[in-house]
Amino acid sequence: MKAQFVIAITLMIFVNFSSCKQEKEIAETNRIIEEATMVKTVKVANFSDSGIIKTMGIVLSDNEARPSFKTGGVIHKTYVEEGSYVKKGQLLAILILDEIDAQVKQAEEGLKKAERDYNRVKNLFADSVATLEQFQNVSTALEVSKKSVDIARFNKNFSEVRAPITGRIVKQIMKSGEITAPGNPVYVIMGVGKSDWRIKVGLVDAEWANVSFGDKAEIVLEAYPGKKFEGYVSDKASLGGNGGGTFDVEISFRNQPASLAAGLTADVTIISSKKDKFITIPIEALIRTNGTEAEIFTISDGKAKRVNIRIAKILGDKVAISSGMEGINEVITTGAIYLEDGEMVKN
Missing domain, CATH: 2.40.420.20 (conserved putative lor/sdh protein from methanococcus maripaludis s2 fold)
Structure with missing residues (x-):
């Protein structure tokens, strides 16, 4: 009887303890929920x-030339200005020829002297008066003089600049009276042929990855409101680095307007073949x-x-x-x- 009483008391204490513990856990949970x-x-x-990518771009010419003199000197005259239309082969600028003409004359006179020396020593060598070394020296001098004349005449022939392509002068870098070095560009010419025009757009990496060569494009130029032109993806940059965190993609025209100019803005919709x-x-x-x-x-x-x-x-x-x-x-x-x-x- 006494043992049963003890067991009953123990069970009551355990139940009360468990109940209190559960109440505390519930209260703690409620507190956490309330504070959440x-x-x-x-x-x-x-x-x-849908495969549609909308972006904006700039009209550019794919054909650009920077003609320069092949020799250095002072520019005598430039014949065209910025905005002028030029044809391939047209004369654009020439150098002052006084110094170049003097160089040609000096080289030609040097060649005449070398020829005289050669002929004299050749005859002496034939008579066993001149040595073989002397004959070889004048022979070498003659060849050097011939090359000097060739160089001087080359410099004279290339003391002018002609247009390498048909296009428009978008920038004149050097003018009359300025001193130029070989290879320094005098003009920047942008080709204006129908095959020269492109639209360059910048796409983020995910858009760039979804664009394929030949994907169709719709072009709307602000200069031609209400008109749509057909195009296609003709080139994709393999390297970023335009400063905007985007990759360049070029759009070519299928039916381009009669007149275009570099710098025109365009709204471009690319229809990607990838979905x-x-x-x-x-x-x-x-x-x-x-x-x-x-x-x-x-x-x-x-x-x-x-x-x-x-x-x-x-x-x-x-x-x-x-x-x-x-x-x-x-x-x-x-x-x-x-x-x-x-x-x-x-x-």
Whole structure:
């Protein structure tokens, strides 16, 4: 009887202890929940890319020339100015020829003397009066004099600049009276043939990867409002570095307007042959961005978890994500910017 009484008392104490412990755990849980930061989450969505890339570009000529003198000197005269239209082979500038003519005359006189010396020593050598060494020396001197004349005449022939291509002068670098060195450009000429014009656009890496050679493009030039021109992707840069974190892509015309000028702006729509699928999230879920790199928060075990992602493109109030969202079904939007990694949250 006494043993049964002891057992009963022990059970009552254990039950009371367990009950108190549960109440404390419940109270602690409620306290944590009450202290957790209130946030709002949104489910991620799937997005099928239409393959359309919209961007802006600049009209440029693919054919550019920088003609220069082959020899140095003082520029006597330039015949064309910026904005002028020139034809291939047209004379653009000449050097002052006084010094060059003097060099030619000096070289020719030196050649005459070398020929006289050669003929005299040759006859003496035939009579065994001159030595073989003397004959060899005048022979060498004669050859050197001939080369000097060739160089002087070459310099005279190339003391002028002619247009290497048909186009328009977009910049005059040197003018009359200035001293130029060999190879220094005098003009910049931009080709204006139908095959010369291109539109250069800059695409982020994900867009660049989705563009292929030959992809169709629609071109709208501000200079020709209301008109659309057909084009195609003709070149892709294999190296970034234009300063904007983008990669250059060139668009060629299929039917270009009758008149174009370098620097015209164009709205370009590229229809990519590749159709990718992305996960999209609201743009307000982004808490930090650096180019295409970004950070978001999701919820894991009731705590905020920071996740690094890569942005593929912006779609209005949403962003398409190319990587980093594996296994994530929802993201924190409202309140995300104020959270710390590992902070208790509730929604």
